Amino acid sequence: MAATGEMKAPARRAVAPAVSTAPVTARRVLLVRVIVALAVLAVWEGLSRSGLFYGEVIPSLTRIAASLGKLLVDPVFYKNLQVTALETFASLSIGAALGIVTGIVLGANRFLMRAFEPYVYYLSPTPRIILFPVMIMWFGVGPASKVALGALSAYFAVALSTAAGMRQIDAILIRVGRSFRATTWQMATKIYLPAMRVPILNGIRLGMGTAIITVLLAETKLSNQGLGYMIMQVYTRFDMPGLYALLIVVFAIAGACNALIGKLAREQV
Amino acid sequence: MADTLVRKSSSSPSLLFRYGPEITGLASLVVAALLFELLVRVGVINRYVIPPPSDVILAFERVVTEEDILGRSGATAFEMIVAAVAAVLVGVPVGALLHRSPLWRRAMEDWVGALAAAPIVLAFPLFLVLFGRSPKTIIVMAFFHGLAPIILKTIEGLSGTRKVLINVGRSLNMTSSQMFWKILFPSALPVIFTGIRLSWTFVLITVVGVEYLINLGGLGQLINELAERYDLPGTYAAIFFVILVSVFFFILLERVELWLRPAR
Amino acid sequence: MEDIRLQPAMVVDDVVKRFGRGDEIVTAVDHVSFNVAQGEFVSVIGPSGCGKSTLFNIIGGLLGDYEGSVMIGDERISAPHPAVGMVFQEESTFPWRNVIDNVAFPLELQGVAKSERMDRAHHFIDMVGLASFEKNFPSQLSGGMRQRVSIARTLVSQPKILLMDEPFAALDEQTRLLLGDKITQIQQELNQTTLLITHNLTEAVQLSDRIVVMTYRPGKVKRIVDINLKRPRTSDVVGSDAFGHYVAEIWNDLREEASRGMADSESAASRRGAHG
Numbered sequence: 001m002a003a004t005g006e007m008k009a010p011a012r013r014a015v016a017p018a019v020s021t022a023p024v025t026a027r028r029v030l031l032v033r034v035i036v037a038l039a040v041l042a043v044w045e046g047l048s049r050s051g052l053f054y055g056e057v058i059p060s061l062t063r064i065a066a067s068l069g070k071l072l073v074d075p076v077f078y079k080n081l082q083v084t085a086l087e088t089f090a091s092l093s094i095g096a097a098l099g100i101v102t103g104i105v106l107g108a109n110r111f112l113m114r115a116f117e118p119y120v121y122y123l124s125p126t127p128r129i130i131l132f133p134v135m136i137m138w139f140g141v142g143p144a145s146k147v148a149l150g151a152l153s154a155y156f157a158v159a160l161s162t163a164a165g166m167r168q169i170d171a172i173l174i175r176v177g178r179s180f181r182a183t184t185w186q187m188a189t190k191i192y193l194p195a196m197r198v199p200i201l202n203g204i205r206l207g208m209g210t211a212i213i214t215v216l217l218a219e220t221k222l223s224n225q226g227l228g229y230m231i232m233q234v235y236t237r238f239d240m241p242g243l244y245a246l247l248i249v250v251f252a253i254a255g256a257c258n259a260l261i262g263k264l265a266r267e268q269v
Numbered sequence: 270m271a272d273t274l275v276r277k278s279s280s281s282p283s284l285l286f287r288y289g290p291e292i293t294g295l296a297s298l299v300v301a302a303l304l305f306e307l308l309v310r311v312g313v314i315n316r317y318v319i320p321p322p323s324d325v326i327l328a329f330e331r332v333v334t335e336e337d338i339l340g341r342s343g344a345t346a347f348e349m350i351v352a353a354v355a356a357v358l359v360g361v362p363v364g365a366l367l368h369r370s371p372l373w374r375r376a377m378e379d380w381v382g383a384l385a386a387a388p389i390v391l392a393f394p395l396f397l398v399l400f401g402r403s404p405k406t407i408i409v410m411a412f413f414h415g416l417a418p419i420i421l422k423t424i425e426g427l428s429g430t431r432k433v434l435i436n437v438g439r440s441l442n443m444t445s446s447q448m449f450w451k452i453l454f455p456s457a458l459p460v461i462f463t464g465i466r467l468s469w470t471f472v473l474i475t476v477v478g479v480e481y482l483i484n485l486g487g488l489g490q491l492i493n494e495l496a497e498r499y500d501l502p503g504t505y506a507a508i509f510f511v512i513l514v515s516v517f518f519f520i521l522l523e524r525v526e527l528w529l530r531p532a533r
Numbered sequence: 534m535e536d537i538r539l540q541p542a543m544v545v546d547d548v549v550k551r552f553g554r555g556d557e558i559v560t561a562v563d564h565v566s567f568n569v570a571q572g573e574f575v576s577v578i579g580p581s582g583c584g585k586s587t588l589f590n591i592i593g594g595l596l597g598d599y600e601g602s603v604m605i606g607d608e609r610i611s612a613p614h615p616a617v618g619m620v621f622q623e624e625s626t627f628p629w630r631n632v633i634d635n636v637a638f639p640l641e642l643q644g645v646a647k648s649e650r651m652d653r654a655h656h657f658i659d660m661v662g663l664a665s666f667e668k669n670f671p672s673q674l675s676g677g678m679r680q681r682v683s684i685a686r687t688l689v690s691q692p693k694i695l696l697m698d699e700p701f702a703a704l705d706e707q708t709r710l711l712l713g714d715k716i717t718q719i720q721q722e723l724n725q726t727t728l729l730i731t732h733n734l735t736e737a738v739q740l741s742d743r744i745v746v747m748t749y750r751p752g753k754v755k756r757i758v759d760i761n762l763k764r765p766r767t768s769d770v771v772g773s774d775a776f777g778h779y780v781a782e783i784w785n786d787l788r789e790e791a792s793r794g795m796a797d798s799e800s801a802a803s804r805r806g807a808h809g
Contacts (some may be wrong), residue, residue, distance in 0.1 A: 024371045032376035057398055114290030115297070125470045126515040127477040130489060133496030133504055137318050172623040179593055179619040180639045180690065181612075190641070194629045213388040220391075221482060228391075235394035247392055254388050 056240035067245035077230070077246075081253075084215060084226040087143050091150025091211045096204050099155045103162020103203070117163065124156035128210070129217050136222065146218040146226070153214040154207030161206065165199025166192070201265035205258060212254050320501040325509065328502035336491055336503070338510060345476055345487030348404050352411035353472045357465060360416050364423025364461075365449070374424060385417030393479055407486055411475040415468035422464025426457030459530045466522040473515055488514075541568035542694055542726040543592075548601035550587050561587040563751035564601070569694065572724040576737035577745045578783070580791040582798075584752030585730045589698040592728065593619045605694070618692025622699040626671040626682050632658060633667040635682050639690035657685040660719055677708040681715070688719070695720075695727040701736065710768045713739050717766050734787065738762075738779045739771060746783060749790040750797070756786055 041061060047053065048060045071077050102120065106113045128149065135145040135152075169192065177191045219228025227250055234242040302322040308314045309321040320328075332338045367374045367381075389410060400406040430453050438452045480489025488511050495503040550562040561584040569575045579585055590596035592603050594613035603610040605617070613619075626635050633654050640650035658667055661681040671679050680700055687695065701709040717740060720727055731737050737744050738760060746755045760779055762770055770776050 024375055028372055029376045032372060033380075036376070053399075111290045111293070115294035118291075119294065119298075122516045122519060123512065125474065125519060126512050127474040127481075127489075129478045130481050130492050130508055130511055132481075133492065134508065136496075137501070170623075170625075172621055172625045173627060175595060175621060176619075176625050176627075178595060179613050179617075179621075180642055181615065182642050186642055190638070191627075194627070197629065209386065209388075213390060216388065216391050217478070217482060220394075231391070231394060235397070238398075240398065243395060243398075247395060250391060251387055255383065255386065258386055 056238065059241040059244065063241040064244045064248075067239075067241035068248060071242070071245045071249060077249075080225060080227050080230045083143070084219065084228065087146045087215045087219075087226065088150060088208070088212050091147045091215060092154050092204070092208050094147070095151035095154030095207055095211060096158045098151070099158025099203065099207065100162050100200060102155070102159040103200075104166060106159070107163040107166025113163070117160075120156060120159050120163075124160055128153045128214050129221070132218050132221055135218075141222055143225075146215045146223070149218050150211040150215040153210040154204075157206035157210060158200070158203040161199050161203025162196065165196040165203075168199070169195045198265050201261060205261040205265060208261060209254070209258055212257065216250065317501065320505060324502040325505045328500075328506040329510070332491075332495075332503055332506045332510065336495070336507070338488070338491060338507065341487040341491050342514065343487070344404075345480065345489070348407050348411065348476045348480075348486060349469075349472050352408045352415060352476065353469050355408075355412045356415035356419055356468050356472065359412075360419025360464070360468065361423050361461065364420040364464075365427060365454075367420065368424045368427040378421070378424065381417050381420050384413075385421060389414045390475055390478055390482075393482055397483060402483065402485055404486055406483070407476055407479045410479055411472045414475045415472040418467040418471065419461070419464040422467070423457065423461050426460030426464075427453050429460060430456040459526070462526050462529050466519075466526050469522060470519060473518060477511060477515075540571060542571045542573070542605070543728070544568045544602075544604045545588075545592070546602045546604065548588070548591060548599060548603060550584070550591060550596070550599045560751035562591070562599070563753045565747075565752065565754055566601075567745050567754060567757060569726060569728055572726055574720055574727045574729070574740055574742045575745065576729040576731055576741040576743075577747060578731055578734065578737045578787065579747030579752065579755075580749050580787065580794040581732060582750050582794050583747040583790065584750070585732070585747065586698060588752070589619075589696065589730045593617060593696055615690075616693040617696050618687035618690055618694070620680075620683050620687050620695070620697040620700045622702050624671075624676065624679055624683075624703065626679050626686075628671050631668050631670050632663060632674070632682055635671070636685045636689050638686055643690075654685075654689055657689045658682075660688070660722070661685045661715060677704050677712055680704065680712070684716075684719075688723075688725075693726060695725050696730075697727065698730045699732065700729075701733070702731075709733070709736060710739070710771065714768045716740060721765055734780055734783060735771060738776060738783070739766075739768060744783060746786050747790070749794040755790070758783060 044058065045061055048058045106117050106120070131152065132145070132149055135149045139145040139148050173191055173195060174187070177187050182190065216226070216228040216231075219226040220232050221228075223229040227246070231243065231246055231250075234246055305314065305319060306321050306323060309316050309319060316324075367377055393406070393410060396406045396410050400409055434452050434456060435448070438448045443451065476486075477489040480486040481493050482489070484490050484493050488507070492504060492507045492511065495507055545568065546566050548562055548565045549560070552559050552561055563584075565584075565588065567575070577585055577588060587596065591599050592610065594610050594617065597611040605614055608614065610617070627638070630638070633651065636658055637650045637654040640653060645653070655664075655667070658664055661684055663678060663681055663685070666674065666678065671682065674682070680703075684697075684700065701712055704712065713736060716727075719725065720740075727740075729737070729740060741760050744758045744760060746758065747753065748755045758779070762773070762775055762779075
């Protein structure tokens with residue numbers, strides 16, 4: 001017995017494992033992350049001091065940190081942040097409301113789904129920013145054109161996700177509702193809505209992501225306020241540490257919003 | 270059996286009936302266009318906000334002959350191809366390496382995910398400084414935007430290989446490279462192509478978007494120029510052209526993906 | 534006792550259901566008649582394709598368009614009836630509600646006040662043995678526990694007739710036997726009139742007072758068998774001689790139907806193969 005057991009073990013080790021079998025502990029994962037992060041920072045700092053890039057293209061970490069500190073206490077930053085936040089919020093509200101209505105209509109009716117969903121589906125990944133000139137013609141150069149473009153971006157994600165969510169509701173849950181003789185209103189509020197909560201929130205999360213980017217990009221193209229405008233100003237001044245600091249903050253805000261809605265979607269109840 | 274076949278064909282409804290919804294969808298588009306035409310001609314809608322659809326259709330010819338939209342498509346396509354191929358050539362090996370090492374995978378997968386979600390396009394002023402106002406900037410940005418989905422889907426595809434297939438490989442005493450090329454990679458291919466489809470979609474959006482934003486290169490720049498010249502029908506025509514080309518591109522990618530998926 | 538037994542809780546009379554149009558009509562349920570007495574446990578058994586699920590949907594009122602009649606008192610069923618509580622084969626708990634809110638669902642629809650509906654839900658959760666899981670969500674429960682939640686949810690509306698469609702189909706044999714005990718116990722406690730649709734022979738004999746054996750397509754009643762096993766009953770009965778006798782007797786009938794079903798599906802598969 002013991003002999004065959006020993007025979008087997010090396011034989012098994014000789015064949016190739018699909019993946020490396022070293023134990024993975026949380027500590028080692030953290031260690032790798034810290035090492036990678038430090039290495040990136042070190043390379044950055046090295047490049048910054050090497051003089052390979054002219055002037056300010058890769059500023060030293062301390063200068064980026066200083067700019068970041070300055071930015072976070074700058075009232076101008078908060079004024080612009082407020083503009084962008086309001087534009088994004090407005091565009092997401094409009095886009096999501098229209099998207100949910102469209103999604104419910106497409107999800108509930110097979111005829112309308114076959115007639116119109118392909119358009120929504122195939123238009124959804126087309127580049128949105130190129131519609132900005134049209135939005136300017138329709139809504140002017142002010143915040144309205146940014147809101148409209150943002151709403152358009154959010155609309156597709158929410159509509160598609162809602163429609164898919166509606167179709168994916170487990171048929172058995174609808175039968176349960178009917179077996180207990182739920183009224184139409186009870187079916188809507190107690191079965192359909194809770195069952196579609198996660199896909200709708202996921203659609204809103206995706207929609208918010210594209211709405212933020214679209215609003216900011218529109219601001220960089222033509223605007224006199226907002227974070228996108230601020231990015232262009234910093235860029236025109238060639239204030240590279242400031243540009244890095246601003247981009248870091250914008251990426252962090254976008255990531256945080258994304259995580260927040262993602263958490264909402266994962267939560268039960 | 271012949272009986273059932275005959276019955277099926279004779280009872281098949283007419284084309285009009287079978288494609289009713291699709292025809293309705295198309296017809297609605299035509300009706301909407303005619304409605305706009307009417308509203309513009311009557312003067313309810315200002316023709317300097319929405320040009321009459323007939324003008325837009327006529328502008329197509331001008332956009333092709335005078336604005337060289339086909340040549341510009343070539344410039345855009347070139348940037349896309351370079352970025353798309355680079356994303357695959359880097360993304361698949363990186364994904365495969367991360368899959369081999371559970372430690373690195375756990376350490377890096379979330380970061381790659383964050384890269385996928387990050388609004389990279391917004392950093393275009395930065396890339397402008399780093400790479401200058403040249404197609405290089407556009408290509409590098411598109412490459413970065415297209416990289417993450419390929420890495421993520423490669424990891425997902427490789428680790429989704431069914432356990433029993435891996436055991437088959439083990440029972441045949443396969444070496445690790447045989448295991449990868451004969452079992453893991455073929456089994457992961459459909460998922461990897463899903464990553465490629467997502468990636469190339471991002472590449473298209475980024476290339477055209479950045480072209481428009483920095484006014485350089487192919488189709489994106491054309492739209493920007495036409496808009497700045499206030500050539501409304503031309504702008505609309507160019508936008509429709511880009512949308513049409515994108516849609517065909519997505520459909521093509523989807524077809525390839527479907528074709529790669531194992532028959533079930 | 535005799536008197537109550539004589540008034541049936543439900544009468545299924547000459548029910549016919551056909552699907553399809555023109556030449557492609559399939560008769561799923563073919564002139565089926567039987568009744569269920571007050572407090573009685575009746576099972577309908579048959580191979581797949583005998584129209585059991587169609588019958589379930591008709592009695593549950595989810596399939597209103599049929600010939601013949603299913604009567605409860607003097608009402609013909611054509612829509613879900615308050616006297617009939619359904620338990621489905623598929624996992625049917627609401628994933629977004631915890632156990633007690635799942636069970637209280639029918640009371641919520643009826644507009645019962647919150648404190649009362651919690652009390653009543655609690656009572657039935659206790660009955661199915663999940664008292665310590667009231668705040669858990671379905672995703673945190675095993676398949677057998679989730680099915681017990683569904684059963685409690687149906688019982689809480691206090692239906693005159695409990696109608697179950699293979700409620701244990703997705704469970705393993707041991708869980709199935711134990712859950713069967715639970716069902717027997719509850720049924721005896723509440724004197725609950727129950728109609729069980731199943732293809733599982735041991736389950737049907739273990740639980741029933743009478744078994745309606747159906748034929749393979751078109752679904753007719755082949756035979757109705759009285760099960761005279763002692764009550765109160767537990768899963769121990771599975772080991773008894775009488776139990777084995779009933780199983781053997783009904784299997785005799787079922788085997789013929791099941792093999793017809795198998796032959797049908799095999800020839801369908803070979804046809805598909807020839808086409809593909």
